[in-house]
Amino acid sequence: MTILDVRGLSKRFGGLQALSDVTFTVPRGQIVGLIGPNGAGKTTFFSTLVGLIRPDSGSIKLGDTSLVGMKPHKVAALGMTKTFQNVALFAESSVLDNVLTAGLLRFDVATAREQALICLDRVGLKSVAHKLAGDLSFPERARVELARALCTGPKVLLLDEVMAALNPVEMQEIMDLIRSLRDDGLTLLVVEHHMRAIMTICDRILVLNFGKLLADGTAQQVANDPVVIEAYLGRSAEAHT
């Protein structure tokens, strides 16, 4: 059953074609990886999906609802939200308050607090709930960001480089978490530079280059696609696969 349906999505910034006629669908419960060189439009793409950027043309449907022109908070209420590449926490608030605020989308303050603790537990950060978000280490902050997104109760979750800067052990933990979220019925889109991680967890991979969808297939298919190798993976991909 398709949960996200994107057709002909285009966006231009001045002279730069950030997105060009991007079309694909995502069935419920998949982990979809999104890769592409820097500047390929991945972050723009996520921002467009959640309503932070308005596309020039194209349609986005979450279930049966069209999202184009909708403000991000409406999109969030409908069940789609994203994390930020550079980690956009409320640095001067506590970890708990960060997550609690997201819970206010569905609950009152007291219930949101309970929910927030559940979400923090899920990402393994319950112990630091009362620390200031700004005082956490980078990997911890990425997880708070994840917990915060979870607390909005999403159906579709867009993760923008949550594994950046993690060591292999931490990365494995996040990969396990992403899988368990998928097992709970969530649909996830993941932007990541770590090929190994992407190849391991994703059911399917999309490759973006200069705003265009270059390839769409399983890890194996994408990794062996000569167009992809030429444009993006280069030598290191050969070395690692």
Next chain:
Amino acid sequence: MKRWLALAVLIAVAAVLPLLLSPTGYWIRVLTFTLLFAAMAQAWNLIGGLANQTSLGHAAFFGIGAYTSTILLLKFGISPWLGMFAAGALGGLAALVIAIPTLRLQGHYFALATLAFGEVMRVIANVWAPLTGGPGGLSVPFTPPSFAGYSFKQLLPHAYIALGALIIVTGIFEVIRRGAMGYRLRAIRENQAAAEVIGIDTTKVKLQTAVISGVLMAMLGTLYAQVAVFFDPDTVFSAAAISIRVALIAILGGVGTAAGPILGALFIIPVEELMNDLFSAGAAGLSQLIFGAILIAVILWKPRGFITLWDALRARFARGETR
């Protein structure tokens, strides 16, 4: 918690103090204005502190409040107690009108756009003479003293009304700060895009805050008009004497905290008075010069306001306790 205790002590002192001062005298007037300015700074603190939108145009709402109730009193004999609510309604409306084009502005742009809005209101009041009396200003009529008519021979009732206003505005501030709205405002303040994607309607929240702030500011304008008795466009729509001063009070005290505006007002208003008293007869400009110098010194000393002094004291105290 301790901060609340301190606040309670402060309120108790403020409740008793007016009784100790001569009811027709100077210090009770200073106290009344101190309390009023504290309340005004607290109303500003909603938008300036919680939403982090440094408004430099709050005189617009304030002046609307002063004019609305006074015009209703002069033309229709409506008691300022009722006029105050009309004032609040118009102030809220004005806040809505100005918020729509300005709220998406950031930082300095917002500050300067609101500054311009305050000036617009001043010009309108100046020009619309049939309604506002124009540059000649308005005098609140000297009606026989009555509580219902909001007319008193002495300043004592005004002092208590100002105190009550301060407590109410501070209460509203705290309720908002601690509630869901407070969480949302903090989120917006710290990262607007992140706030949006987790489902906060940032425009609506900011609009609501701006309107509440405008309503309160306008109602305080009514109280001010009743104490000052005479005002003209330059007084109530003044950028320097109202807009900037109110922001200054909140900022010097500690922006975004309930105690900040109160600390700020307790400092600024009496110091201004003292400077005027001590130096204004001496040489023209000296008292203002010293006031400005004190302002600079305080900002260099405590750029985040007096509240940080309190925090530092409390931290030291807490450390002492644990030892």
Next chain:
Amino acid sequence: MSKMLPRAGLSRRSLLAGTASLLASPMIGNAARAEAKPVNIGVIMPLSGANAQFGINSRNGIELVADEINAAGGIKALGGAKINLIVADSTSTPTTAGTVAQRLISQNEVTGILGAFASSLTIAISEVTERRDIPLLTMSFADQITGRGFKNIFQVVAKASALGKAQLDYTLAIAQAAGTKIDKIAIMYEDTAYGTAQANGLRAAAKAANVEVAMDDAYPLGITDTTPLINKLRASGAQAVFPVSYLNDSLLIIRTMRQQRITMPAIGGAAGYVIPDFEKGLGEFAEGVLSIAPANYDLAPDLTERFRKRFGYFMVHEALEHAVALDVLVQAIEKAKSAKAEDVAAALRGAKFTGGWTRAMTGGAVQFDSTGLNVLSVPVMVQWRNKELVTVWPKDVAKATAEWKS
């Protein structure tokens, strides 16, 4: 600067005294002292901000008279009591002016207050003095000042509307005397209480005299470019222009008129047109400019030359009128034989004062009606002649004949 310290000292002492009396109840107030207990008189003026210059001029005039009276043995009815001026800065905010008045009344037990040049400040002070029964003497000329039924306010000059009316009527008369009939004029005024009130007087007088007002424009205070005004003036076809403005605008208006080669006479509305800086700024172009004035120094040179001697410039009208106000207040104290504010106020009401500085006013005396207005004061028309202001109208007080060039 040399005077600054003692005065500041006095004030500080008075603050302490005020605080002490605050703590120790009013008992001290009437404690027996030497007979010559000084009489405190409040002087509230804008000493900083936009009107500072006029506030300081006014203070100078008041100090001159106070020093003269003290030097001549003080207030005789009170055993030679000295006048003690309590000077305070009203700033340019009416609310502050009110607070300052409250302070002087509560802490310094003033007998009366003089102030505060700008009408809005004076009105704010009067709201306080009225409730506390303290006489307030002023030269502010807004119509509201004596139009509110207050009992404790005394306006020593004619109202703004009368000033505006005289500005027009005198001009018509002067022109007529020179053989010119004026039937089309232009009015431009700053949009302040002073400007609008005087423009109202001008407008009403024009209507009464059946003169067409071809241009009638207010402009914002602090305007830095008057070109649009003058463009409009040029197009209006008026025979004379009546600008009501402070100095900067006055200079701009006259200069821009000359640049555009407009030669029609400009008849100023006091304020910016009757101070030394007007002539300093314009030089030869000031020569012959007419202006209305509530009073002029050449009506009593024997008195006003003392001001010039002490302060180095001619006695501007606000200084002169405030000097008269103090003189009248002191005369009232002498008459009441009391320094109690209520007694003095009673002595002022409806009374006529002659001699002393009142000679410098038109009418040669000061008489207050029931509203507190000096009914004897009539505005004068003055003209710049060789760096001096010369009274040229009305004829009975004129020192020279008006020159009219149209």
Next chain:
Amino acid sequence: MSFVQAIIDGLLVGGVYAVISIGLTLVYGVMGIVNFAQAEFLMIGMFVSWFAWAYLGLDPVLAAPLSFAVSFAIGWVVQGQLISRVLKAPSVAQIFLTVGLLIVLENGALLTFGSQFRSVVTSYQTMSLSLGALFVSVPYLIAFAMSLACGVALWWFMRTSWFGRAMRATAQNPMAAQLMGIDTALMYKMAFALGVGLTAFGGAVILPYVAVFPGVGGQFVVLMFTVVVLGGLGSVAGAVVGGLAVGVIQALSSLVFPIQLQNLVLFIVFILVLAVRPQGLVGARR
């Protein structure tokens, strides 16, 4: 005809608005501080020029470099001693430090120079050029030309000199500028001093038609902010566009509306422009 006259008048005044506002935008552009005391340097520039005229017999236009120099020196000290201490403080603290400075400078001038208005008498104060039915005021034209020259000089300096390049680098990325070996603290001092110096220069050139007194800055402060925000905070080109736009809007509005509403029209245009283009007409990044 009156339309053309209004455009001419508007441009002449607007050129001066531009030069006094460039300083404000420069200070903001380089260190992100809105200097509320900027207009006080206009006042200082006017006073310096007035004294040069009164005691040295210098024409204000010739005294303008002197005004620039004196303000530059004051600005250097103010930046080094006061502003530099709040560069990392919250922006509200920066704003109110400059508000404090405004109060001190205005009242300091009142104490030192007294309250009276001072005006210069120049040989050209009532001169004008006439082109058919059009008038071009000579004092305004001189002020405009001086402003133009000053603006071009600044532009040339910022574009071509190492110092200008270093200053632009500091504005765009102070950390990276340090890595290039640029002394950013020096650049801040330079920018602030230059900024207030320019404003003082503008003050000197308008002295032939605007009288000086301690509060004269107050007549320009809101206008300067309007110019700068309209053009885009931090953008020098924006200040030029904004200055000319403000001059022309003022002049044109008085053709249609009562002159009393001049500022009302200006502020409404200002708020509307911001509503449509929040970054100003010539938006700088930031």
Next chain:
Amino acid sequence: MNAVTPLLEIKGLHAGYNEVDVLHGIDLEIRDGEFVCIIGANTAGKSTILRAISRLVPRVSGTLRFAGADLTGRAAHEVPALGIAHVPEGRHVFPDMSVEDNLMLGAFTARTAGDLPQRMQRIFELFPRLRERRGQLAGTLSGGEQQMVAVGRALMLQPKLLLLDEPSHGLAPKVVEEMHDAFVKIHSGGTSILLVEQNVGLALDVATRGYVLETGRITLQGSSAELGQNPAVRAAYLGI
């Protein structure tokens, strides 16, 4: 090799931003002509070492000497004149200036040198893309091109020591490779390089020697080959 005086000598370096130390006593040295890398997890403090050398860290203590000169007493803007160029993490080009102006500013401390056009030609030879875009505003370039500007700008100084902070961060793998090829070229031209890199495989590929940094302390050092063979390094950073 003359090993008596290293080009850069760091001993017992402590550094931090607020009250907490990020570095807890670092010993590190680079001899003239070396290509050294520092590897470690993201928060280990790698950038802080570079920032300490460039005097961008407010609080440092310990020995910090470059070519015989003491760095600790100097201000940040005095460092480049000694011959140290620093390419900061995140590139930090001057966005509103042309590529050419960006490059020129790299030679700010050498502005009186007469050979700036020649220096720029050499940069264009290294990164021909920059020649094509010389008039374009740096802020409008792609991430990879901005990185070229940042590196080219640093090279305009003709530094003795080049500090590179995470030059591969946020770049597509293909661009990263191009970049690393350029570093090898720069090194072979005689410039000493200190590279901080998260991409451990690539770092050990190009550098001759390396340090492993963990939570503010050096835990391992050795030649790139040694480190690449070290089981702990392989497990922790190479994911093998």
